[in-house]
Amino acid sequence: MPGNGKLRLAVWKFASCDGCQLSLLNCEQELLALLEHVEIAYFLEASRATSRGPYDLSLVEGSITTPHDAERIHAIRRDSKLLVTIGACATAGGIQALRNFRDVKAFTSIVYPNPDYIRSLRRSTPIRDHVEVDFELRGCPIDKGQLLEVVGALLAGRRPGIPTYSVCHECKRAANLCVMVAHGTPCLGPVTNAGCGAICPAFTRGCYGCFGPAEKTNTASLTNWLRDNGENRKTLVRSFRSFNADAEAFRKESEALEQAGKRHG
Amino acid sequence: MGAIVKKPRVLDAAALGELFEALKAAGHTLIGPVPRDGAIQYQPIDGVADLPAGWSDFQDKGRYRLNETGEASLFDYASAPQSWKRYLHPPRLKLFSARREKGRIRFDDEAEPIPKYAFIGVRACDLNAIAIQDRVFIGNGQIDPHYAARRERAFLVAVNCSRAGGTCFCTSMGTGPRAETGYDIALTELIDDRGHRFLLETGSDAGESIAAGLDAAAAAPEDIDAAAAISERVAGNMGRSLDTEGLPEILAKNLSHPHWDAVAERCLACSNCTMVCPSCFCTSVEDTTSLEDGTAERWRDWDSCFSGRFSYVVGGQVRDSTRSRYRQWLTHKLSYWHEQFGSSGCVGCGRCITWCPVGIDITEEAAAIRATDEA
Structure with missing residues (x-):
């Protein structure tokens, strides 16, 4: 830590929508208290004043989608004592990882008048595929409470209390009624990591899987049940292919569903 | 009383x-x-x-x-x-x-x-x-x-x-x-x-x-x-039944039964059954710290034998597989609860059956083990 005893924080952006870094600015109530302990050394979303590394903590948002970014992340890693990735893009490749299931060149040729200028990698990949990551915070976007918990735990020298169990766990604690059992609404909660506070089921909607796969998942069993209850295979493929499409458990399930679809027509 | x-x-x-x-x-x-x-x-x-x-x-x-x-x-x-x-x-x-x-x-x-x-x-x-x-x-x-x-x-x-x-x-x-x-x-x-x-x-x-x-x-x-x-x-109108005769012993000697694998193929390890069970009591304890005033708090939350952290000890998880987690839950409830607390841990309320998102039925699973009791 620098002379002022504060933790030097840097926030970095890769391929992403900025929503996760905005979660830090959204900590309106807590921001002043946070700044008692933290010096914002590099955070373009908050200030154009930047200072050089090394940084005690780097929060990295976004996925790696270009050759330039694949280089840049190494420099950030070298300059950071701790590197924490934030959000579905940084931890699973994000919504842009939908390209991983198709030929990205086919997209660029349709979208851009001069696709030759586009230098894009074939796949969108999470940060941990490129450098060592000390901690991952899931979500699209991340939960600001979880972000403060990680920073607070780091300052206090304790392990962050970030759950790895399913959204169902949160629903039951909050006494949300199960939308699958009571309403027949398809829900990814049983295979999705907790952390959002089960927001969607609390408003009687199925979970969209924003926080990616839980520590233990059985996506095949969930889809079998939903298929038996009349859910369409294509809809299920789409439900696994959203913000965490390329997270391993979700990718495998959507691919298995697609394969089964081809076999059965 | x-x-x-x-x-x-x-x-x-x-x-x-x-x-x-x-x-x-x-x-x-x-x-x-x-x-x-x-x-x-x-x-x-x-x-x-x-x-x-x-x-x-x-x-x-x-x-x-x-x-x-x-x-x-x-x-x-x-x-x-x-x-x-x-x-x-x-x-x-x-x-x-x-x-x-x-x-x-x-x-x-x-x-x-x-x-x-x-x-x-x-x-x-x-x-x-x-x-x-x-x-x-x-x-x-x-x-x-x-x-x-x-x-x-x-x-x-x-x-x-x-x-x-x-x-x-x-x-x-x-x-x-x-x-x-x-x-x-x-x-x-x-x-x-x-x-x-x-x-x-x-x-x-x-x-x-x-x-x-x-x-x-x-x-x-x-x-x-x-x-x-x-x-x-x-x-006389119960929706389900469970033959409890000798069940604690049957379950205790069938810990390697292949049926546990069959359940694990369906079990989501989502922990709904334990949360809705009126006798399940497990918790975890976590500390929080406030950035504002140096206050620390200790909280106790419902936890579940289906969550990974619950059986995490130095060196790793005691129960890493879904098979071992489901078996732990069912055998605790219907078998060794008797030794520990002097009764079955199950009261037949049926909540774990109704609220399992994929409809796993404790009465069917226990009966399946009994039906193929090999030990």
Whole structure:
């Protein structure tokens, strides 16, 4: 830590929508208290004043989608004592990882008048595929409470209390009624990591899987049940292919569903 | 509690509100069945108007639906989605807080306000589940002060089931459908040509003292017979059954049975079964720290043998596979709970069957092990 005893924080952006870094600015109530302990050394979303590394903590948002970014992340890693990735893009490749299931060149040729200028990698990949990551915070976007918990735990020298169990766990604690059992609404909660506070089921909607796969998942069993209850295979493929499409458990399930679809027509 | 034998009374349905008012006057917060979001759930209630008049439920594995019956009955439903557990053993509880002051750590010993509940509509299965948690939290040598304080203040109004749910099997477990003990007041809802009324029995001094203040006459033999007939009919209508004969031993010697793999293929390890189980009691403890004022807090949260961190010790997870987690849950519940707490850990409420998102049925799984008992 620098002379002022504060933790030097840097926030970095890769391929992403900025929503996760905005979660830090959204900590309106807590921001002043946070700044008692933290010096914002590099955070373009908050200030154009930047200072050089090394940084005690780097929060990295976004996925790696270009050759330039694949280089840049190494420099950030070298300059950071701790590197924490934030959000579905940084931890699973994000919504842009939908390209991983198709030929990205086919997209660029349709979208851009001069696709030759586009230098894009074939796949969108999470940060941990490129450098060592000390901690991952899931979500699209991340939960600001979880972000403060990680920073607070780091300052206090304790392990962050970030759950790895399913959204169902949160629903039951909050006494949300199960939308699958009571309403027949398809829900990814049983295979999705907790952390959002089960927001969607609390408003009687199925979970969209924003926080990616839980520590233990059985996506095949969930889809079998939903298929038996009349859910369409294509809809299920789409439900696994959203913000965490390329997270391993979700990718495998959507691919298995697609394969089964081809076999059965 | 069960030793007090008083003559049953009969309480007119129109006078049920008097019972609620008497409990409120005694300082109790009423928790009772309320139709909400598509299920009959135990929630704070104000009076009779909140009760699910004319509502019932349909339950099967992985399926719950609310039905409108249009009948006058107030208690014509099976198990609620969650049990009374969340009131006696809250899902999240602050154990203490501490702050750093002038280089020293000070513990705040603010007295925790203990709610004084009256539960309205406790079923026989749940009375047995409360008795199990009493043994876990109070009767096992170590007293959990948080549970004990809530439990001591709670007043239990049992209502005998007038209908068996599709996933119910209390008859198999010897835990119902008629409330035998553990209640302060037990009601049986009677609707026939003699009117809409409740047979009222008392099971404790507290129950007798409340009942004595009600406008409830001595029950006629016809009322007592009608109540007994309802319990007998319900006992014969269970949606499920479980053969418990020798089951603890059969499960204990089949820990390597291939059927555990078959269950693991379906089990989501999502922990719903343990959360809705009225006897499951496991928790984890976590510390939080405040950025603002150096306050630290210690919290206790419901946890589950299906979560990875629950069996995490130095060096890794004791139960890494879903197979081992499901087996742990089922064998604890139906087998070695007996050794540990002197009864089965299952009361046949059927919640784990109804609320499993993929409809895994504990009675089917136990029966499958029994049917192919090779050891």
